[in-house]
Amino acid sequence: xxxxxxxxxxxxxxxxxxxxxxxxxxxxxxxxxxxxxxxxxxxxxxxxxxxxxxxxxxxxxxxxxxxxxxxxxxxxxxxxxxxxxxxxxxxxxxxxxxxxxxxxxxxxxxxxxxxxxxxxxxxxxxxxxxxxxxxxxxxxxxxxxxxxxxxxxxxxxxxxxxxxxxxxxxxxxxxxxxxxxxxxxxxxx
Numbered sequence: 736x737x738x739x740x741x742x743x744x745x746x747x748x749x750x751x752x753x754x755x756x757x758x759x760x761x762x763x764x765x766x767x768x769x770x771x772x773x774x775x776x777x778x779x780x781x782x783x784x785x786x787x788x789x790x791x792x793x794x795x796x797x798x799x800x801x802x803x804x805x806x807x808x809x810x811x812x813x814x815x816x817x818x819x820x821x822x823x824x825x826x827x828x829x830x831x832x833x834x835x836x837x838x839x840x841x842x843x844x845x846x847x848x849x850x851x852x853x854x855x856x857x858x859x860x861x862x863x864x865x866x867x868x869x870x871x872x873x874x875x876x877x878x879x880x881x882x883x884x885x886x887x888x889x890x891x892x893x894x895x896x897x898x899x900x901x902x903x904x905x906x907x908x909x910x911x912x913x914x915x916x917x918x919x920x921x922x923x924x
Contacts, residue, residue, distance in 0.1 A: 758779065758801075758804060775811065780800075783799075839902050843899065843902070850893070855889065856885075
């Protein structure tokens with residue numbers, strides 16, 4: 736005689752609630768990721784629910800469910816197996832990380848804020864907005880010579896800024912490497 740479905744569900748619910756923390760801990764140790772561990776425990780409990788009558792008849796119901804958990808993990812790993820081929824060539828093309836660009840923008844923005852307002856305005860309109868000296872002079876209501884001098888002083892201060900200098904260091908190293916490579920190639924010709 737089989738138990739009523741309500742009793743069947745209540746027994747399983749009690750079992751699942753009581754064993755969840757231990758099952759989750761074991762699954763986490765097997766998978767190494769919290770979300771994968773939760774998925775694995777849910778898969779094991781679904782399988783245990785489908786065979787709940789067998790689980791209850793087993794001499795060790797906990798061991799039965801743990802075996803389901805371990806087998807489910809093994810099946811999961813089989814599906815994730817990726818074969819690796821050793822090679823000395825890299826097929827991927829490396830791309831610059833956008834984080835570097837964002838950090839550089841933050842450094843430049845902070846450096847611009849340290850400029851006096853008139854120099855900052857001249858630099859931003861002239862080089863960021865890419866306007867001609869005549870346009871900038873008309874916008875600011877000054878002479879072209881004033882725009883040139885303010886922009887030149889602003890650029891000089893930006894170049895002297897230590898934070899901006901750190902941004903330019905990798906560029907300088909690349910320039911030196913490029914020049915050395917060009918000189919070497921020129922010497923070989």
